[in-house]
Amino acid sequence: MIVQRMLEILHDVQGVLGSFVVAREGELLVRSMPEQFERAELELTASRVARVLQCSSANGVAPQDGVFDFGEGKLWVREFVRGYLCVLCSAGVDMKSLRLTARLVARGLPAQL
Amino acid sequence: MSQHNNLTQQKREPQQQQGRAQSTGAPEGKEPRSGRAWPPLFRATGPARGPRAPEPRGPAALDDEETRLMERPSELLRASRAWRVSEPWRARPSRPPLLPPEPGRVARPVPRAPASEPPTAVMSRPSEALDSVAPSRPSEEPRTGVVRKVTARGAVKRGALATGGPVKAPRDSGLPEHERSQRPSGVRRVSREWRCLELGQPESTRPARRDYSRVSIAQLSIKGELLRHSGPAEWLPDTAEFVHRAALLVAQGLGFQRCRSVCLQGERSVLAVSDAGPSTVTGVTGPVEQLSGVLRQRGLK
Numbered sequence: 001m002i003v004q005r006m007l008e009i010l011h012d013v014q015g016v017l018g019s020f021v022v023a024r025e026g027e028l029l030v031r032s033m034p035e036q037f038e039r040a041e042l043e044l045t046a047s048r049v050a051r052v053l054q055c056s057s058a059n060g061v062a063p064q065d066g067v068f069d070f071g072e073g074k075l076w077v078r079e080f081v082r083g084y085l086c087v088l089c090s091a092g093v094d095m096k097s098l099r100l101t102a103r104l105v106a107r108g109l110p111a112q113l
Numbered sequence: 114m115s116q117h118n119n120l121t122q123q124k125r126e127p128q129q130q131q132g133r134a135q136s137t138g139a140p141e142g143k144e145p146r147s148g149r150a151w152p153p154l155f156r157a158t159g160p161a162r163g164p165r166a167p168e169p170r171g172p173a174a175l176d177d178e179e180t181r182l183m184e185r186p187s188e189l190l191r192a193s194r195a196w197r198v199s200e201p202w203r204a205r206p207s208r209p210p211l212l213p214p215e216p217g218r219v220a221r222p223v224p225r226a227p228a229s230e231p232p233t234a235v236m237s238r239p240s241e242a243l244d245s246v247a248p249s250r251p252s253e254e255p256r257t258g259v260v261r262k263v264t265a266r267g268a269v270k271r272g273a274l275a276t277g278g279p280v281k282a283p284r285d286s287g288l289p290e291h292e293r294s295q296r297p298s299g300v301r302r303v304s305r306e307w308r309c310l311e312l313g314q315p316e317s318t319r320p321a322r323r324d325y326s327r328v329s330i331a332q333l334s335i336k337g338e339l340l341r342h343s344g345p346a347e348w349l350p351d352t353a354e355f356v357h358r359a360a361l362l363v364a365q366g367l368g369f370q371r372c373r374s375v376c377l378q379g380e381r382s383v384l385a386v387s388d389a390g391p392s393t394v395t396g397v398t399g400p401v402e403q404l405s406g407v408l409r410q411r412g413l414k
Contacts, residue, residue: 037367045366052359056377059348061384061398063377067411068360069387070369077377088367095412 003113006105007032013101015093017073021113023083026050029113033088049077049086065099080106082113328399333357335392346398353396356386376411383408 007019007030018033026047033042049068056063066077076087076098085106089098181188329344337354360372374387383404389395397407408414 041366045363048359048363048366052356052363052375053377055352055355055359056379056384059346059352059384059398061377061379061382063379063384065413066375066377067413068363068375069373069411070364070367071371071373073367073369075363075367099412 003030003109004032006108009105010087010098010101013089013093013097015090016098017088017090019085019087020046021083021085021109022046022050024050024054027083029083046086049075050084053077053079053084076102078102078106080109081111082109085109328397328403331396332389333394333396335394340393344399349396349398352384353386353394356384356396357394360386374411376407376413378408378413385411 003021007021010016010019010032018031018037020031020033020042021029023029026049028039028043028046031037031039031042053063053066063077064079068075068077072091074089074091074093076089078085078087085102087098087102327345329346329349330341331339331343331346331350331353332341333339333350333354339350342350356375357372360375364370364372371388374385376385376387377383378401381401382398383401384396384398385404385407386394386396397404401408405414
């Protein structure tokens with residue numbers, strides 16, 4: 001429950017649509033997404049995100065921050081101890097506010113989820 | 114002071130009166146008001162300005178002075194010498210005839226007087242001047258307009274060449290000191306680099322260029338074919354292709370049509386994969402310091 005409350009903090013940033021937490025192996029741990037995103041579909045997307053990040057780590061670029069730009073929206077990725085915090089937001093989000101808030105939330109996530 | 118002015122005014126007065134007489138059309142030879150006779154120098158002999166009419170030749174046209182000179186040959190000779198001195202261009206010796214060169218013979222240049230020699234007004238014996246001309250040296254060739262290339266070895270000291278020792282290169286040759294003094298070949302290498310020729314001006318220190326050799330760029334087609342690749346990261350084309358395809362699936366899983374770009378920032382390096390057009394994908398990787406612009410553009414910095 002603490003994790004859910006921390007993910008809801010991200011919604012204070014204007015433009016944030018939802019967030020979820022992915023383990024390093026690609027497992028979907030926690031999600032705070034709108035209801036239109038089904039869990040099965042989101043698990044598959046989480047595994048793909050983790051695979052992209054693992055590919056980068058395997059080539060020497062261990063990502064701490066990452067951005068997927070979809071044009072109309074963005075997916076912000078922040079590394080933490082347990083895995084990756086993913087934040088889905090619109091294109092016009094304030095990246096500076098999102099970056100600071102996401103780092104605070106990722107730092108506050110407990111190691112045991 | 115006032116006495117000097119009076120004398121000057123007395124000297125100027127005849128000239129002014131003469132000018133007035135000419136301008137007013139006074140008869141020639143009219144004496145001034147003071148009753149003093151005009152010296153020969155100030156005697157009016159014709160109009161002061163305008164084209165001079167040709168003087169008539171013959172005994173009838175001789176004036177009194179010429180008649181007097183004709184009667185006394187000694188004075189005529191003295192006046193002739195004085196006249197030749199006053200007109201030095203008449204006294205120059207005539208140049209030897211410049212004949213066209215014959216086949217097999219090089220045309221001799223016209224000798225020139227050295228600049229340090231003062232010009233002589235009267236050349237008493239022109240043959241002496243011709244004898245004093247130095248004979249033509251082989252280096253003196255007629256000017257044909259051909260420009261000769263001057264070699265840089267001419268500036269090397271003769272002593273160093275004679276002894277056969279190593280020749281020191283100039284300080285501005287861009288070589289270190291030990292290499293300049295100990296050159297095994299003994300031939301000075303001329304620096305081909307641009308440098309400032311003004312003495313005392315230190316060489317401009319250009320800022321060191323950034324080392325972009327660690328940045329790798331791979332350009333792929335939309336089908337995954339490698340178009341261009343540069344840099345040390347050989348894994349970049351395959352990784353860029355994989356990231357591009359996986360990002361497209363992530364975008365579609367989240368309800369979007371496509372993924373424009375993916376930028377992943379590590380602790381020291383960056384990986385960025387983005388669309389560079391409708392059918393081209395570009396992957397870039399390199400140090401964070403050199404790709405800070407990419408990070409700033411993606412909102413990661």
